[in-house]
Amino acid sequence: MGQISTSIAPPEPRVSAPVGVQRMNIVIVGHVDHGKSTVIGRLLADTHSLPEGKLEQVRAQCELNSRPFEYAFLLDALKDEQAQGITIDAARVFFKTESRPYLILDAPGHIEFLKNMITGAARAEAALLVIDAAEGVQENSRRHGYMMSLLGIRQLAVLVNKMDLVSWDQAVFDGIVREYGAFLDQVGIRPSAFIPVSGRGGDNIADRSQHLAWYRGPTVLEALDAFRSEPAPTDRPFRMPVQDVYKFTKQGDDRRIVAGTIESGTVRVGDHVIFYPSGKKSRVKSIEAFNRPAATRADAGHAVGFTLQEQIYITRGEVATLEPEPRPQVTTRLRVSLFWLGKQPMVKRKEYMLKLGTARVTARVEEILRVMDASTLGTTEQRSAIQRHDVAEAVLKLDRAIACDLAEDIASTSRFVIVDDFEIRGGGIVRETLPDRQTSVRDQVLLRNYKWEPSTVQPERRAEKYNQKAALILITGDSETDRKAVAKALEGKLFEDGKVVYFVGIGSVLYGIDADIERKPENRLEHMRRLAEVANLMLDAGMILIVTAAELTQDDLEVIKTAVQPDWIETIWAGDDITTDLAVDLQLPTGAVPEAVDQVKSHLQDKGIIFRPW
Amino acid sequence: MTAAATMDHLDQLENRSVHILREAYANFKNLGMLWSIGKDSTVLLWLARKAFFGHVPIPLIHIDTAFKIPEMIEYRDRLALEWNLTMIYGQNRQALDAKQTYPDGAIDRIACCKALKTDALKHTLSGEWPRYRLNHAKRVYEVDRNTEAFTGVIVGARADEEGSRSKERYFSPRNAQSHWDVGDQPPEFWNQFKTEFAPGTHLRIHPLLDWTELNIWEYIKRENIPTVSLYYNKGDGKRYRSLGCWPCTQPVESDARTVDEIILELQTGKFANIAERSGRAQDKAGGGGLEVLRRDGYM
Numbered sequence: 010m011g012q013i014s015t016s017i018a019p020p021e022p023r024v025s026a027p028v029g030v031q032r033m034n035i036v037i038v039g040h041v042d043h044g045k046s047t048v049i050g051r052l053l054a055d056t057h058s059l060p061e062g063k064l065e066q067v068r069a070q071c072e073l074n075s076r077p078f079e080y081a082f083l084l085d086a087l088k089d090e091q092a093q094g095i096t097i098d099a100a101r102v103f104f105k106t107e108s109r110p111y112l113i114l115d116a117p118g119h120i121e122f123l124k125n126m127i128t129g130a131a132r133a134e135a136a137l138l139v140i141d142a143a144e145g146v147q148e149n150s151r152r153h154g155y156m157m158s159l160l161g162i163r164q165l166a167v168l169v170n171k172m173d174l175v176s177w178d179q180a181v182f183d184g185i186v187r188e189y190g191a192f193l194d195q196v197g198i199r200p201s202a203f204i205p206v207s208g209r210g211g212d213n214i215a216d217r218s219q220h221l222a223w224y225r226g227p228t229v230l231e232a233l234d235a236f237r238s239e240p241a242p243t244d245r246p247f248r249m250p251v252q253d254v255y256k257f258t259k260q261g262d263d264r265r266i267v268a269g270t271i272e273s274g275t276v277r278v279g280d281h282v283i284f285y286p287s288g289k290k291s292r293v294k295s296i297e298a299f300n301r302p303a304a305t306r307a308d309a310g311h312a313v314g315f316t317l318q319e320q321i322y323i324t325r326g327e328v329a330t331l332e333p334e335p336r337p338q339v340t341t342r343l344r345v346s347l348f349w350l351g352k353q354p355m356v357k358r359k360e361y362m363l364k365l366g367t368a369r370v371t372a373r374v375e376e377i378l379r380v381m382d383a384s385t386l387g388t389t390e391q392r393s394a395i396q397r398h399d400v401a402e403a404v405l406k407l408d409r410a411i412a413c414d415l416a417e418d419i420a421s422t423s424r425f426v427i428v429d430d431f432e433i434r435g436g437g438i439v440r441e442t443l444p445d446r447q448t449s450v451r452d453q454v455l456l457r458n459y460k461w462e463p464s465t466v467q468p469e470r471r472a473e474k475y476n477q478k479a480a481l482i483l484i485t486g487d488s489e490t491d492r493k494a495v496a497k498a499l500e501g502k503l504f505e506d507g508k509v510v511y512f513v514g515i516g517s518v519l520y521g522i523d524a525d526i527e528r529k530p531e532n533r534l535e536h537m538r539r540l541a542e543v544a545n546l547m548l549d550a551g552m553i554l555i556v557t558a559a560e561l562t563q564d565d566l567e568v569i570k571t572a573v574q575p576d577w578i579e580t581i582w583a584g585d586d587i588t589t590d591l592a593v594d595l596q597l598p599t600g601a602v603p604e605a606v607d608q609v610k611s612h613l614q615d616k617g618i619i620f621r622p623w
Numbered sequence: 624m625t626a627a628a629t630m631d632h633l634d635q636l637e638n639r640s641v642h643i644l645r646e647a648y649a650n651f652k653n654l655g656m657l658w659s660i661g662k663d664s665t666v667l668l669w670l671a672r673k674a675f676f677g678h679v680p681i682p683l684i685h686i687d688t689a690f691k692i693p694e695m696i697e698y699r700d701r702l703a704l705e706w707n708l709t710m711i712y713g714q715n716r717q718a719l720d721a722k723q724t725y726p727d728g729a730i731d732r733i734a735c736c737k738a739l740k741t742d743a744l745k746h747t748l749s750g751e752w753p754r755y756r757l758n759h760a761k762r763v764y765e766v767d768r769n770t771e772a773f774t775g776v777i778v779g780a781r782a783d784e785e786g787s788r789s790k791e792r793y794f795s796p797r798n799a800q801s802h803w804d805v806g807d808q809p810p811e812f813w814n815q816f817k818t819e820f821a822p823g824t825h826l827r828i829h830p831l832l833d834w835t836e837l838n839i840w841e842y843i844k845r846e847n848i849p850t851v852s853l854y855y856n857k858g859d860g861k862r863y864r865s866l867g868c869w870p871c872t873q874p875v876e877s878d879a880r881t882v883d884e885i886i887l888e889l890q891t892g893k894f895a896n897i898a899e900r901s902g903r904a905q906d907k908a909g910g911g912g913l914e915v916l917r918r919d920g921y922m
Contacts, residue, residue, distance in 0.1 A: 112833065125808070132812075160813075241630070252649055253645060255675060257675070257678045262677070266676055270642045270814075299672050299675075310634075312637075312645070426812070431821050432809050433810050433812075436813065436815075
């Protein structure tokens with residue numbers, strides 16, 4: 010034949026599944042050497058899913074190297090895998106039974122490769138978990154079970170492998186069923202079956218074993234075919250994280266399309282849609298698609314796009330929801346369960362990036378509530394850090410509010426990952442949202458956005474006309490610095506450049522709009538809220554607004570961010586020493602005003618708020 | 624009955640790929656898409672039109688080894704004009720001018736793939752070598768003034784093609800030398816991808832990772848996607864199953880004249896159990912030839 014392929018993934022095998030049947034993704038996990046690869050090799054061989062000549066080729070190679078043939082070798086597609094004898098990644102293997110096609114994600118068992126196991130498991134709808142009958146339940150068996158639960162995998166079959174090594178003894182099998190079954194129960198997983206098997210002999214894999222006559226349950230193949238494809242959650246409230254708002258005007262296309270993948274629920278033309286965390290509302294005008302007849306509804310699981318009746322300014326990171334369905338949570342404080350994969354432990358006071366849906370925010374660990382010991386599921390003593398491969402419960406503080414759901418309500422919009430140093434280092438689910446200092450302000454802002462009367466002039470049109478992006482430039486510093494001089498000079502300069510710009514000192518607000526409230530510390534929140542509301546109006550008018558105030562804190566900024574589009578705010582600290590906890594976008598060292606103005610201008614150009622002359 | 628209940632396997636694959644394309648577009652300023660003219664990257668191009676509602680806001684990059692079957696280039700330029708694509712090609716001019724290629728008899732197949740494909744790709748992506756961009760008004764390729772490096776590159780690789788591709792991520796990092804560290808890849812779960820990257824590194828993005836060869840043809844049929852005619856038997860009992868350079872790619876014996884016949888052939892016929900790239904000579908040269916190439920930056 011001469012047609013030797015380097016592929017472990019065979020082309021479609023002879024037995025054809027019924028047309029239109031969905032492929033199911035399965036992950037196979039287990040402690041290292043518990044025999045996963047052998048089980049997969051068997052499944053491939055016994056369902057005739059191997060490429061022609063592959064089995065013979067591997068057998069011949071074994072003979073050549075005077076090595077006994079093992080079914081596991083069928084999977085060793087990569088050279089260094091064979092060198093090390095362990096699977097280094099979650100490999101994909103395709104096969105078919107008579108009822109449907111499968112993709113098996115082979116996840117490595119070694120603890121070092123937990124991130125690969127998670128990668129494989131997160132793509133799966135069901136799991137096979139392999140336990141060595143002779144070795145019994147290992148710490149990793151528990152860790153894997155717990156991970157399945159966190160990752161949201163509800164369908165699981167446990168394969169008690171290498172039954173040949175324990176003389177097909179039912180008592181050994183029953184012991185593992187008791188011990189591991191009790192553990193799974195604790196983490197909320199009810200396995201569909203415990204199956205005694207021998208991967209090496211093919212017992213109870215595709216064919217019922219003669220050695221295990223005492224066993225009455227399904228074979229592995231039967232257990233696989235009994236898993237159900239989980240339907241996309243159309244029965245839950247509508248959630249669509251906004252991936253982008255597209256406008257291809259240059260291509261002669263005037264549609265403004267809000268695009269995203271529907272995580273749950275259904276949306277129809279004419280529906281009232283509310284975006285969170287902003288709370289802005291509109292109505293669905295049309296559902297758009299390419300090379301497909303126009304639809305009037307779209308369901309969970311679909312990557313879609315729709316246009317809006319009333320034009321509102323929204324961006325990636327918002328979540329589209331429907332009125333009157335239950336609204337998502339909006340907050341900056343989350344109680345979460347998370348797993349950590351980073352070599353450096355997760356610690357307090359360090360800045361991380363949290364990604365949930367399409368939102369991306371800075372996050373800090375406010376408190377580590379408990380770290381769980383995966384081997385016993387017990388809670389360890391108070392810890393100041395979350396170590397690699399730990400599972401923990403913690404409170405995270407975000408630097409601006411996001412929209413999310415609780416894991417028990419809508420799983421997909423409760424899931425987040427943590428990025429550190431360019432890499433995903435952890436993941437988790439939201440268990441509870443906690444109040445933050447801006448809760449009262451946020452409620453007012455949500456109502457304001459809900460009641461907002463949108464203009465027929467779109468923000469993009471204003472930006473085009475004024476040749477600038479609306480922005481709030483907060484210039485602060487200790488009381489000694491002359492931030493007002495910089496602010497006024499900047500206003501003058503931008504005005505001369507033809508920009509629509511305005512300067513407001515905090516005093517102008519304090520004695521006017523705030524005349525009815527006393528100037529004392531407990532009213533600071535309300536002062537900030539009012540300042541932010543004024544700013545919001547001027548920004549909506551398309552302006553660049555420059556505000557000066559002494560010693561703004563991060564708390565102040567977070568209040569302002571609640572009422573003003575957060576990515577429209579630039580914070581500038583005038584002076585050599587930053588004396589508050591404010592996260593600063595630009596620092597101006599003490600010096601001449603014209604230089605400071607140039608520096609700010611250059612910063613605004615970098616941020617695309619004003620444009621550099623060509 | 625809900626639409627969700629009727630989502631078949633092609634719908635699932637399509638929606639996932641569209642999601643990934645949109646994530647790539649939202650996260651990378653300098654994003655490009657490799658278009659080999661083959662069926663996979665043409666399906667990818669079609670999926671981009673789905674993702675962006677008929678538009679393709681991502682430049683397409685073709686690595687022209689100068690040994691491609693001529694019909695492939697004609698087809699490329701025809702679609703580029705018809706679909707209003709930003710079309711860029713790059714090639715290894717030094718090697719071609721110095722006749723340091725396999726067809727010239729100077730080097731072996733693997734070294735030739737490295738020079739004309741991998742090296743050309745790396746230097747075209749980095750902007751170090753000239754890029755040629757299609758001027759739609761004049762219908763000619765001109766040297767592109769933009770020499771910024773691409774930081775995200777969308778590639779039509781499928782996991783079922785051969786062993787090394789089955790270990791890829793949807794978003795797969797490459798270091799400054801385009802090397803792929805197979806043993807230490809980032810985790811990827813819950814539709815969250817590695818979209819952050821250190822300066823000098825870039826990401827390969829694989830929206831078709833979960834598709835099989837059969838899925839590709841089923842989708843071509845469903846969407847009526849135009850494909851290059853080399854894939855079909857035109858009466859001589861031969862067709863190409865996988866397209867590459869003419870000196871290293873052989874047609875297979877097949878009577879399949881239409882997409883339907885190809886699908887039938889893949890499902891039940893003579894190719895049901897034979898790997899797709901069996902007509903590609905470089906895969907067999909030495910042990911694990913393609914993985915060695917891929918670690919070094921091959922697509």
